[in-house]
Amino acid sequence: MQSLPPGYRALVLGASGALGSALAAQLRDDPRCATVLALGRSSTPAVDFNAPATLDEAAHSLATHGPWNLVLVATGMLHGPTGMPEKRLAGLRAEHMAASFAVNTIGPALALAHFAPQLAQGERSVVAVLSAKVGSIGDNHLGGWYSYRASKAALNMVVKTAAIELARTHPQAVVAALHPGTVDSALSAPFRGTKIWRPARDAAHDLLAVIDGLQPQDSGGFWAYDGQRLPW
Template sequence: MQSLPDGYRALVIGHTGAIGSALLHNLQADPRCALALGVGRRSDPAIDLADEASVARAAAQLRAQGPFHCIIHAAGVLHTPQFQPEKRLAQLNYAQLEATFRANTFGPALVLAHFAPLLARHERSVLAVLSAKVGSIGDNRLGGWYSYRASKAALNMLLKTAAIEVARSHPRATLVALHPGTVDSALSAPFNGAAIGRSPMDAATDLLRVLDSLRPEDTGSFYAYSGERLPW
């Protein structure tokens, strides 16, 4: 991460997932990174994205180790043992909608609220949330996956709105939504087989490369792992 100050500090929220763990590994291996921490349900401090008080406590405890120059939210859900993505309107139900939005939208919104203030004020910094290309309204050609698409589209709007506010207090910060592509992981396995996507390490390397290439004027944007700017 050459665009960040030497000795930069980083956080990966959701570091136990395939992409999150690869992101943390890459950051910890960067000789320019002085501190790279993973935050999750079993970390110290622990964070439960379904519990607002937990998110606030984790941010308050980590403040002493900041300010941070790189914060990445890498947690999300596409399916669970209880549900799969809806293909038709007739499959929509309140429980699945609520569970998907809690994981993909409400939790990240709380992360933005409590962790954006931990960004360095007077140095270059980045804050990214993992979104998905299927959350692009302009790119939706196939339909289906109702709650997942909608939760990611809502996340994109939250990120865009937060970027406008954060720019006033952190003018050198860049807030972006990132599409990691199809990655070999538990999330994609039921839909793409065991090894059709790219490796998590390749995805993490691409995502960090994109983040490193962005500038403050790119804040509030949506990018693919390739560096392509995606439509909202």
């Protein structure tokens, strides 16, 4: 990460997942990175996007560990106990939609709210949040997957709005939504064979390269792992 200052400090939220774990591992291998703190459901402090209070507690306990130059929010929920992605309107269920928004929108939004005040000031800092290309309204040509699409589209609005606010206090900061592609992970496991899968380590490498190239004027944007800017 050549764009971040030497000895930069990184925080990964959602590190229990395949992509979050891969991101944390690659940051630990970066000799320019002084600290990598990877938080997940089993870490200390623990972070669970289904339990909003854990984000508040983690931010409070880490208040003296920053400031952070890089905050990565690597979480996502496509399917689970509440069901699979809906193919039609008839498949919509309130419980599944609520669960999707809890993990894909509300959790990351609260992470931004709690950890943005801990970003480094007076030097470059980046907050990158995992979104998904299917959350693009402009790129939606197939339909379906209502809850996942809607929750990621809502996340994109949070990212755009947060970027506007943070520019006032952190002019060198970048806030970005990132599309990692189809990654070999538990999230995509039920859909094996439907798309080209990529190892989590490759996706992590590509995402960090995209982050490294983003400038303050790019803040509030939506980017794919190959550097392509995606439509909202």
